Amino acid sequence: MATTTSTGQGEGDVLRSERIAGSILPKVLTTFDMVAIFIAIVLYITNSPGIAAAGPVSYIYLVAGFLTFLIPGAIVTGQLGRMFPDEGSIYIWTNKAFGPFMGFFAGFCAWWPGIFVLIVNGALVSTFISKLGALFGLNILTEPWQLGLVIIAVTAISFWLSVVRFRSVQNQVNVIFIVYSVAIVLIGLAGAFWLFAGHPGYTNLAFNGGGWAITFGGTGNFTIFGFVILALLGIEVPLNMGVEVKSESAVTRYLIWGPIVVMVAYLITTFAVMVAVPVADQPNIPSLIDAVHNGFGPAGLVLAVVVDLIMIGFALYGAIVYNYAFGRLLFVSGLDRRLPPVMSKVNSSRVPWVAVLVQSIIVAVLAVAIYMIAPYVIPGTKPADLANVMYYILFASLTVIWCFSMLFQFVDIIVIRYKYHETFTGARLAPDWVFYLCSLLGLLASGVGLYATVSAPWVPTLIDTVRWDVWIGAIVILSLIVAAIIYFVGHARIRDDVTDEQAIATAMGTAEKA
Numbered sequence: 001m002a003t004t005t006s007t008g009q010g011e012g013d014v015l016r017s018e019r020i021a022g023s024i025l026p027k028v029l030t031t032f033d034m035v036a037i038f039i040a041i042v043l044y045i046t047n048s049p050g051i052a053a054a055g056p057v058s059y060i061y062l063v064a065g066f067l068t069f070l071i072p073g074a075i076v077t078g079q080l081g082r083m084f085p086d087e088g089s090i091y092i093w094t095n096k097a098f099g100p101f102m103g104f105f106a107g108f109c110a111w112w113p114g115i116f117v118l119i120v121n122g123a124l125v126s127t128f129i130s131k132l133g134a135l136f137g138l139n140i141l142t143e144p145w146q147l148g149l150v151i152i153a154v155t156a157i158s159f160w161l162s163v164v165r166f167r168s169v170q171n172q173v174n175v176i177f178i179v180y181s182v183a184i185v186l187i188g189l190a191g192a193f194w195l196f197a198g199h200p201g202y203t204n205l206a207f208n209g210g211g212w213a214i215t216f217g218g219t220g221n222f223t224i225f226g227f228v229i230l231a232l233l234g235i236e237v238p239l240n241m242g243v244e245v246k247s248e249s250a251v252t253r254y255l256i257w258g259p260i261v262v263m264v265a266y267l268i269t270t271f272a273v274m275v276a277v278p279v280a281d282q283p284n285i286p287s288l289i290d291a292v293h294n295g296f297g298p299a300g301l302v303l304a305v306v307v308d309l310i311m312i313g314f315a316l317y318g319a320i321v322y323n324y325a326f327g328r329l330l331f332v333s334g335l336d337r338r339l340p341p342v343m344s345k346v347n348s349s350r351v352p353w354v355a356v357l358v359q360s361i362i363v364a365v366l367a368v369a370i371y372m373i374a375p376y377v378i379p380g381t382k383p384a385d386l387a388n389v390m391y392y393i394l395f396a397s398l399t400v401i402w403c404f405s406m407l408f409q410f411v412d413i414i415v416i417r418y419k420y421h422e423t424f425t426g427a428r429l430a431p432d433w434v435f436y437l438c439s440l441l442g443l444l445a446s447g448v449g450l451y452a453t454v455s456a457p458w459v460p461t462l463i464d465t466v467r468w469d470v471w472i473g474a475i476v477i478l479s480l481i482v483a484a485i486i487y488f489v490g491h492a493r494i495r496d497d498v499t500d501e502q503a504i505a506t507a508m509g510t511a512e513k514a
Contacts, residue, residue, distance in 0.1 A: 013096065015092065015095060015332075015335075015336050016335055016336050016337075016500060016503055017086070017087060017088060017092075017332035017333075017335040017336050018084075018086045018087075018092065019500055020335065020500050020503060020504050020507075021086065021087040021088075021243045021331075021332060021335060022087075022243040023504055024344075024346060024350060024504060024507050024508065025087065025241075025243055025244050025346070025350055025352075026166065026167075026244065026350055027243070027244055027245065027246050028166050028167045028170065028244055028246070029170070029241060029244050029245045029246060029250065030246055030247075030250060031247075031249065031250040031253045031254055031257075032174060033170050033173075033174065033250075034238050034245065034250050034251075034253070034254035034258075035177075035253075035254045035257050035258050035261070036170075036173050036174045036177035037173070037237070037238045037241075037254075037321055037325060038234075038235075038237075038238050038254050038255075038258035038262075039177055039180070039181075039258065039261060039262070040173065040177065040317055040318050040320075040321035040322070041234035041237045041238065041318075041321060041322070041325065042231075042232060042233070042234045042235065042258070042262050043261065043262045043265055043266070044231065044318070045184060045187070045265055045266070045269045045288065046124055046285050046288070046311075047227065047230070047231040047266075048266060048269040048270045048272075048273055048288065049273050049277075049282055049283055049284060049285055049287045049288060050224075050227055050283060050285075050458065051224060051227060051228060051231065051266070051270050052203075052270045052271075052273040052274045052277075052282050052283075052287075053282045053283040054221040054224040055203055055211035055212075055221070055274075056203065056204075056205050056209070056211035056212050056274075057211060057212050057213060057214055057221055057224075058221075058224055058228075058270060059267075059270070060212065060214065061224050061225045061228045062228055062266055062267065062270065064225065064228075064445075065225070065228040065229060065231070065232050065445065066232075066259075066263050067441070068441040068442070068444060068445035069229055069232050069406075069441070069442060069445040069446070069449070070232045070235065070259050070262065070263070071259060071438075072410070072437070072438035072439075072441045072442040072445075073232075073235040073236070073406065073409070073410075073438075073442055074235055074255040074256075074258075074259050075255075075429070075430065075434065075435070075438045076409060076410060076412075076413045076435065076438050076439065076442065077089075077235050077236045077239065077255055077409070078251065078252045078255045078429055079413060079424075079427070079428070079429050079430075079435065080093045080236075080409070080412065080413060080416065081236075081239045081242065081251045081252075081255075082248065082251055082252065082427045082429060083416070083420065083423055083424065083427045084096060084242075085239070085242040085243070085245065085248065085251060086242045086243060087240065087241065087242050087243045087244070087328055087331070087332050088107065088240060088242070088328065088329055088332040088333075089110070089236045089237070089239040089240050089242060090106050090107060090110045090236050090405055090408060090409050090412075091103055091104070091106065091107030091110070091329055091332060091333070092242075092332075093106075093408075093409065093412045093416065094106035094107070094408045094409075094412055096412070096416055096419070096420070097408075097411070097412040097415040097416050097419065098408075098412075098415065100338075101487060102408070104333070104338050104483070104486075104487045105480075105483055105484070105487065106404075106405050106408040106409075107329050107333065107405075108479075108483035108486070108487075109401050109402065109404040109405035109408070109480075109483070110236070110237075110329065110402065110405040111326050111329040111330065112398070112401055112479055112483075113233070113398035113399075113401055113402040114322050114325070114326030114359070115326075115359060115362055115363055115366070116394045116395070116397070116398040117318070117322050117398065118155060118158070118319055118322050118323060118359070118360075118363045119151055119363055119366060119367060119370070119394065120391070120394070120395065121154060121158075121315045121316070121318045121319035121322065122147075122150055122151025122152070122153075122154035122155060122315075122319065122363075122367065123147060123150075123151060123391060124285070124311070124314075124315035124318075125150055125151075125154050125312055125315045125316060126141050126146070126147045126150040126151070127285050127286060128286070128289075128308050128311045128312045128315065129141055129150070129312060130142070130286075131286040131289050131308055132305065132308045132309070132312070134286070135289070135293070135301065135304060135305060135308065143383065144371045144372065144375040144376075144383045144386070144387035145371060145372045145375075145376075147371050147387060148367045148368060148370070148371030148372040149372075151363070151364075151367040151371065152363075152364050152367050152368075154315070154316060154319050155319065155323075155360050155363045155364055155367070156360065156364075157316065157319070157320075158316070158319035158320045158322075158323045158360070159323060159356055159357060159360040161320050162320055162323040162324040162327065162351070162356045163324075163347060163349070163351050163353040163356055163357075164349060164351070165349040165351070166244070166324075166349065166350075166351055169320065169324070173317055173320065173321060176313050176314065176316075176317040177317070179310055179313065180310060180313075180314045180317070181261075182310070183306075183307045183310040183311065183314070184265045184268070184269060185268075186292055186303060186306075186307055187268070187269050187272045187288055187291055187292055187307065188268030188269060188271065188272055189272075189295070189296075190272050190276055190291045190292045190294070190295025190296055190303075191268070191271050191272030191273075191274070191275045191276050191291060191295060192272075192295075193295045193296060193297070194272075194275055194276040194291075194294060194295040195275060197297065199276075201274065201275035201276075202274065202275060202276070202277060202278050202279055202282075203274040203275060203279060203282075205274070205275075216455070217455075217456065219456070219460065220455075220456060222452055222455060222456075223452050223453065223455050223456040223457075223458065224452070225448060225449060225452040226396070226399060226449045226450070226451075226452035226453030226454075226455075227399075227452075227453075227458060228449075229399065229403065229445065229446070229449030229452075229453075230395065230396075230398075230399040230402075230449075230453075231266065232262070233399070233402045233403070233406065234402075235255075235259075236409060237325050237326070238254060238325065239251065240325050240326065240328040240329055241325065241328055252429065269288065272288075272291040272295065273287050273288065273291050276290070276291040276294045276295045277290045277291050277294065288307070288311070289304050289307060289308050289311070290304075292304045292307045323356050323359060323360065324351070324356060326359060327352050327355035327356040327359055328352065328355070329355075330343045330352070330355035330358060330359070331343060331344055331346075331352035331355045332344075334352075334354075334355065334507075335503055335507065337498070338486075338487060339486070341503070341506050341507075342354050343355050343358070344503070344506065344507040345506070345507055345509060346507055346508060346509075350508075370387070370390050370394075371387055371390075374386065374390070375387050385462055388459070388462060389459055389462040389463050392457070392458045392459050392462075393463075393468070393471045393472060393475070394475075395458075396453050396454075396458060396468070396472050397471075397472050397475040397476055397479075399449070399450075399453050400450055400453060400454075400472060400476050401476055401479055401480075403446045403449055403450050406442065406446050407443060407446050407447075409442075410438070410439045410442035410443045410446065411439065411443070413435050413438070413439055414435070414436065414439050417432065417435065453472070454468070454469050454472060454473075456468075
């Protein structure tokens with residue numbers, strides 16, 4: 001691995017976590033592991049129905065997202081990861097570029113959405129269990145409080161599996177990644193088989209059919225671009241575990257293979273939903289299962305059950321990966337005393353168990369509030385509708401907050417090029433103009449994605465644009481205020497007399513206090 005350097009800045013520029021995280025955590029991750037983690041973070045084909053619902057124009061938004069966000073983000077991440085392959089990714093990189101406050105702020109903006117996605121993973125497990133029942137005529141998990149219980153159960157399981165020996169759980173993650181890939185192929189084939197059987201596609205894909213027009217406003221389709229950006233967020237997350245990667249080549253290779261898999265998967269699953277599912281049903285997440293059911297004819301029911309079970313497994317797999325990957329951000333903040341030192345504690349398997357536990361508790365509290373209390377105490381709404389709209393509001397809010405962190409990353413690469421020119425030149429993956437272009441494209445895509453997200457609600461039948469924007473704005477502003485408070489409180493508590501050895505002892509549980 002490339003070593004951390006402080007060229008042009010001096011030793012004071014190197015955080016404690018950069019110096020000692022590698023002494024605490026084992027190196028276990030290979031290229032295949034990194035690709036599997038990348039897919040768990042970025043590739044949620046459950047986004048495909050929402051994208052497909054916009055019609056053929058969604059392909060314009062997908063390709064635009066690939067060219068202006070996914071690929072530039074992968075190039076920038078590869079360069080930064082090669083220069084500073086430390087635990088914490090964007091937290092470290094932004095600290096290098098802009099100092100401790102902005103580093104913590106960017107790290108918070110990268111971490112907080114992970115809490116929301118853990119909730120989403122639990123909701124997806126509930127959705128696909130319900131769909132499995134529906135395939136056999138059963139109506140189950142229909143109440144919001146039941147959804148809340150499923151989210152809590154999924155979070156508890158993800159906590160348990162996230163704190164065992166890392167190599168062991170990663171082997172399980174790799175198996176689910178392979179099975180998930182099979183499900184993606186089956187969904188794509190379902191669309192093709194539907195057409196080969198002589199059925200007309202439910203969506204008219206002809207260029208003269210009128211479905212390729214970009215439209216704006218409250219009923220326009222431009223907001224889908226924000227949804228596409230959401231579907232591509234998380235490029236840098238596998239490098240939250242930078243010191244746990246075995247070789248430098250794994251850093252760059254996962255950023256080649258991962259995006260390729262993501263692009264192909266989104267294109268074929270979106271296609272399958274468009275052609276094999278009635279238009280009225282396309283926006284629903286279970287339409288992925290409907291595509292398989294419809295496309296494979298007599299074998300459709302059996303394969304639909306198989307794919308549904310795989311999707312339940314994928315959602316659980318996603319929860320596990322999000323829990324352990326995002327927990328590393330709390331871990332390094334604990335090492336650097338931006339958060340209480342207890343956050344840096346690892347168990348006998350050298351896994352940051354306290355950080356993962358704290359995340360899991362936060363998710364459980366939010367699940368109770370959102371799905372088990374709010375739907376039943378807010379008057380004038382159906383509990384199921386309120387739970388549904390809150391799901392999308394949280395998703396949109398995490399898009400905005402996560403995009404903030406990506407804005408930092410696309411600027412970091414330019415600032416770091418100047419501040420660490422010698423290191424940059426020695427580790428350069430491409431000519432300088434490529435990074436300037438990637439920075440420009442990424443900033444524009446992030447900005448447009450932010451605007452698209454707030455330009456119209458993703459569920460206009462449940463909420464109007466004004467209330468949509470108010471909810472998103474309130475959640476985002478409150479989140480950023482919390483980030484600032486945590487930083488300044490934590491900064492005031494930093495002890496300068498703590499040595500690296502004491503910090504390691506605290507993390508490993510061999511000291512009372514550091």
